[in-house]
Amino acid sequence: MEQINKTYTITPGKNLFDLKLNEIWYHRDLFALFIKRDITVTYKQTVLGPLWFVIQPLLTTLMFLLVFGRIAGIPTDGVPPVLFYLGGITIWNYFSECLRLTSDTFVKNSGLFGKIYFPRIITPLSVVSSNLIKFGIQFVLFLCVFFYYYFNSAQIHPNITLFCLPLYIIILAIMALGFGLIISAMTTKYRDLTFLIQFGIQLWMYITPVIYPISQIPMKYRWVVMANPVSSIVESFKYGFTGAGNFYLSSIIYSGLFSIVLFFISLAIFNRTERTFMDTV
Amino acid sequence: MSVVIKIENLSKQYRLGLVGTGTLSHDLRRWWHLVRGKEDPYLRIGEVNDRSTKGTSDYIWALKDINIEVNRGEVLGIIGKNGAGKSTLLKILSKITAPTTGSITYNGRIGSLLEAGTGFHSELTGRENVFLNGAILGMRKREIYNKFDEIVDFSGCERYIDTPVKRYSSGMIVRLGFAVAAFLEPEILVVDEVLAVGDAEFQKKAIGKMQKVSRTEGRTVLFVSHNMTSIQALCTKAIYLKDGTIGGLISVKEAVDLYFNANWQNIGHFKKEKLKTNLPAEIIEARLLNENGDTSDSFFIYEKILIEITWMNRQGVNVNPNFMLLNRQGITVMVAVDTPIDWYGDKKNKKGTYISRATIPGNLLNANDYSIHISLDSGSPRICYESNLDVFRFKIIDSMDEKNMARGNFSSVVEDAVLWPALEWNYTFLEA
Numbered sequence: 001m002e003q004i005n006k007t008y009t010i011t012p013g014k015n016l017f018d019l020k021l022n023e024i025w026y027h028r029d030l031f032a033l034f035i036k037r038d039i040t041v042t043y044k045q046t047v048l049g050p051l052w053f054v055i056q057p058l059l060t061t062l063m064f065l066l067v068f069g070r071i072a073g074i075p076t077d078g079v080p081p082v083l084f085y086l087g088g089i090t091i092w093n094y095f096s097e098c099l100r101l102t103s104d105t106f107v108k109n110s111g112l113f114g115k116i117y118f119p120r121i122i123t124p125l126s127v128v129s130s131n132l133i134k135f136g137i138q139f140v141l142f143l144c145v146f147f148y149y150y151f152n153s154a155q156i157h158p159n160i161t162l163f164c165l166p167l168y169i170i171i172l173a174i175m176a177l178g179f180g181l182i183i184s185a186m187t188t189k190y191r192d193l194t195f196l197i198q199f200g201i202q203l204w205m206y207i208t209p210v211i212y213p214i215s216q217i218p219m220k221y222r223w224v225v226m227a228n229p230v231s232s233i234v235e236s237f238k239y240g241f242t243g244a245g246n247f248y249l250s251s252i253i254y255s256g257l258f259s260i261v262l263f264f265i266s267l268a269i270f271n272r273t274e275r276t277f278m279d280t281v
Numbered sequence: 282m283s284v285v286i287k288i289e290n291l292s293k294q295y296r297l298g299l300v301g302t303g304t305l306s307h308d309l310r311r312w313w314h315l316v317r318g319k320e321d322p323y324l325r326i327g328e329v330n331d332r333s334t335k336g337t338s339d340y341i342w343a344l345k346d347i348n349i350e351v352n353r354g355e356v357l358g359i360i361g362k363n364g365a366g367k368s369t370l371l372k373i374l375s376k377i378t379a380p381t382t383g384s385i386t387y388n389g390r391i392g393s394l395l396e397a398g399t400g401f402h403s404e405l406t407g408r409e410n411v412f413l414n415g416a417i418l419g420m421r422k423r424e425i426y427n428k429f430d431e432i433v434d435f436s437g438c439e440r441y442i443d444t445p446v447k448r449y450s451s452g453m454i455v456r457l458g459f460a461v462a463a464f465l466e467p468e469i470l471v472v473d474e475v476l477a478v479g480d481a482e483f484q485k486k487a488i489g490k491m492q493k494v495s496r497t498e499g500r501t502v503l504f505v506s507h508n509m510t511s512i513q514a515l516c517t518k519a520i521y522l523k524d525g526t527i528g529g530l531i532s533v534k535e536a537v538d539l540y541f542n543a544n545w546q547n548i549g550h551f552k553k554e555k556l557k558t559n560l561p562a563e564i565i566e567a568r569l570l571n572e573n574g575d576t577s578d579s580f581f582i583y584e585k586i587l588i589e590i591t592w593m594n595r596q597g598v599n600v601n602p603n604f605m606l607l608n609r610q611g612i613t614v615m616v617a618v619d620t621p622i623d624w625y626g627d628k629k630n631k632k633g634t635y636i637s638r639a640t641i642p643g644n645l646l647n648a649n650d651y652s653i654h655i656s657l658d659s660g661s662p663r664i665c666y667e668s669n670l671d672v673f674r675f676k677i678i679d680s681m682d683e684k685n686m687a688r689g690n691f692s693s694v695v696e697d698a699v700l701w702p703a704l705e706w707n708y709t710f711l712e713a
Contacts, residue, residue, distance in 0.1 A: 006388070006389070007386060007387070007388050008386070008387055008388075009384055009385065009386045009387075010373065010374070010376060010379070010380065010384060010385040010387075011379075011380070011383075011384040011385075012379050012380050012381055012382055012383075026419075027416070027419070029416045029421055029422040030416035030417060032422075033412060033413050033416045033422075034413075037402055037405065037409075037413060040404075040405070040409075041402060041404045041405065044404045045404075112399060112400045112417070113377065114372075114377060115377070115393075115395045115396045115399045115400075116375065116377070116393060116395065116399045116400070116417055116418065117375050117376035117377055117393070118417060118419065275378065275379035276378055276379050277378075278372065278377055278378045279295060279296075279378055
């Protein structure tokens, strides 16, 4: 057994930026088991099981196609609408699901956290990781649709920026985790945020180029969309596969820096909350 | 012996009431003081934590200036009334919540067991949950894997191990949960009253396991319980928490005494709020007293118990106060009527108020929980004027103290016996 005869102290003091990497490393099995639990438990006692991962984005795409494509008539930069919407939904879903599920970390797990200590950060980390698997399945669906159009239409031009794809995912994961941690820390005391988060995520989607390309936004308001750190990721994701839209390295750097700064702020808040949240939750 | 845990000036403050409008302003004020480098203004206030009285401050000290040193291999019992701060102390030790001031220094890993089956997921099977729960408690996967058979064997749930936990009975969940925890191997084990669950056979097993952990494996155990029998069976030292403070490290016997003596106020005392006035005879008040004349609801097995009944004869009828004693199993252990053996001359038929007293001798009743029914009857023909069921509940505790007791040096507990009287024994030696 490790860690015998090591001396520890428990004090009220706080080391806010402590990542507790060795503690997390020690609990790596727990991390893996949490991911396994999240995945096996989600679709227990459902008939269609993991098929729901696929059905949900397909139906949403269909809905967007109908409402925004046909009724509102918003153009999609010459990209086949199905591909355009599905791409937006796939990448946006990963962000929104991570955010939604990490934002109630403390409240949802208060029963567990109130009885035993382990580095709390493991819980949101495992959520972000298990969502990666869900994202993977949806991404495969997207790829199928992508190749269908690629071999049937000359309209799309996948390009070199696709190599940045892992970076997009990492940035989104860190950003979702950052926002999620801050909200979860604040909801331990002020439950108002649980109401906010539900429609907040919905509203957020509308200032992100999920259902429209940035080129459709009038210059005057474009800064609003560009200030949103998720925008450039979603836009660049689509650009990588279709060649339509914009790709600015500077926006990606902006999103990357934003997520890192956010992550450290959220970590400090999370660490601070973790110490006493049982008293206020 | 080396010191394994050192707790210094440990305090924990809580804010009472709801999180509401006042919270934000207090938070802001606290933050403002912090920015200016001043002390938190709310740390200076706060009252002792007495649950039963109404205080003036919103802030209370759940723990105040706790100082303890625990040696290796020691089993420390933590005793106290509800709300005395036991769980808060365990929570701070388990790092679930941070102290407000003070520090704890410890050597090795702390494993805490505040609940059996923490983090069990009802959809997962027993097997999956053993791994998940073990990992939550801080075990590595390999460790759990190596001990898996032993864990399942200890829990006695082998047949159900591949069934989702939601199909388990609540007792089985607890068994499985405790079994995982029992194979945890930290240097310091923190245990809350988890032993209070499960059936008798399993409790025995659990206590045995804890004894083994502390005595043969030399681990340090901190154990909170309201069950004085398990405290006495397990612990080597104890602390008694009262309103968030302790008197220091004391012997188990002293702590148990303190625990029972603390319950003296308002217990073992029955008083009618409103008299019925239409009864020919009526009970006004009744008390249960110990040898010192204090009301009490718990007695050591060797103590005398005095029952005092204040009653009124309103119409000059013939009255015999009497009581009946039932044990936890519902067995009527005895009936006692206030009639002397030479009852002929004794007629309490004058109008007025009387106090009747009876003494149950020490070393007569076995350790158990008891309930008393008090009645006023006439002798013959029998008319019941008043009957009060379940007036008092009290406990008789086996102190396991060899000297004063009928048990002498007889070491096991005989739970089934109704009585454990100190009889007069003598013997004759026949031949060598």
